[in-house]
Amino acid sequence: MRRKIVKIDRDKCNGCGACAAACQEGAIQMSGGKAAVVREDYCDGLGNCLPHCPTGAIAIEEREAVPFDEAAVKAAQEELAAKNAAPASGCPGSAARAIFRPLPGGAPRMCPGPMARAVRHDAAEAPETAGAPADLRSRLSQWPVQIKLAPVSAPFFKDASLLVAADCTAYAYGAFHRDFIKNRVVLIGCPKLDEGDYREKLTEIIKNNEIKSVTIVRMEVPCCGGLEKAARAALMDSGKFIPWQVVTIGVDGRVVE
Structure with a gap:
């Protein structure tokens, strides 16, 4: 389907990670020292990450992409919350x-x-x-x-x-x-x-x-x-x-x- 989705210019990205921290859905992660959209189905295209980027590397584009999967995002968030609440296995x-x-x-x-x-x-x-x-x-x-x-x-x-x-x-x-x-x-x-x-x-x-x-x-x-x-x-x-x-x-x- 054609919809709005986040686009990251890796040449402009300075690797600060601010957008990944701001992405509550977990669509953006750091890869090779740069930010990247690693799960298109986790990106809602609303651009909450945009104001957190200090270099202007993030934009919203409209293109063919898999649909936003709200249920999958919610399940991933619940899994992460449970993991953070559990006693740490490491130090x-x-x-x-x-x-x-x-x-x-x-x-x-x-x-x-x-x-x-x-x-x-x-x-x-x-x-x-x-x-x-x-x-x-x-x-x-x-x-x-x-x-x-x-x-x-x-x-x-x-x-x-x-x-x-x-x-x-x-x-x-x-x-x-x-x-x-x-x-x-x-x-x-x-x-x-x-x-x-x-x-x-x-x-x-x-x-x-x-x-x-x-x-x-x-x-x-x-x-x-x-x-x-x-x-x-x-x-x-x-x-x-x-x-x-x-x-x-x-x-x-x-x-x-």
């Missing part, structure tokens, strides 16, 4: 979220895109505005941080400077938040204790997102070489040319190279 602490830090003067920093969950540190409760020394301020901007738990694609990865760090480095180097985590999306791991190789996961993250740079921070101990090796291989496997660097921390807390 609830692994839900992806952005952490909003206030800008100088107390103004909140804007979220780069919708997240499954979000944590806001407003000026009234943030350590930054409570007289904490600069070196003690948290610079973490996203969660989770473990490589094994991190999503392959998330809004906080867009135009991100990626920090791949051995988890011991933050304990050895006192100003780790100030000198390494600040203005970066951080992923941590321990190649000696974690099972498997990080190479595949890191490759997918770099390949599926617009990563600006990669900084690898490791300890001087030999086992940390596995993390550096995996990150280097992921950069090669991604097929992208991205600036990268390796920083090595000594067990006494000094930068050794």
Whole structure:
């Protein structure tokens, strides 16, 4: 049948995910870092997603399309509601979220895109505005941080400077938040204790997102070489040319190279 339906210009889409979050029917989802109409029968053509798009990538067109299936949408919504109400089978602490830090003067920093969950540190409760020394301020901007738990694609990865760090480095180097985590999306791991190789996961993250740079921070101990090796291989496997660097921390807390 011929009817009105949403059309998304992938060239204009910046991958923020705002339209997918606004689509109550679930017709729009993120695919390959871009928004796409994945279920035409879920799209009612009313365009509730239009005002949420910051780039004007969404329009309403009239064309041949399968009919809008209201019953199927309702059933999917009920299934999703039941799933969200049920006890989580995985760790609830692994839900992806952005952490909003206030800008100088107390103004909140804007979220780069919708997240499954979000944590806001407003000026009234943030350590930054409570007289904490600069070196003690948290610079973490996203969660989770473990490589094994991190999503392959998330809004906080867009135009991100990626920090791949051995988890011991933050304990050895006192100003780790100030000198390494600040203005970066951080992923941590321990190649000696974690099972498997990080190479595949890191490759997918770099390949599926617009990563600006990669900084690898490791300890001087030999086992940390596995993390550096995996990150280097992921950069090669991604097929992208991205600036990268390796920083090595000594067990006494000094930068050794």
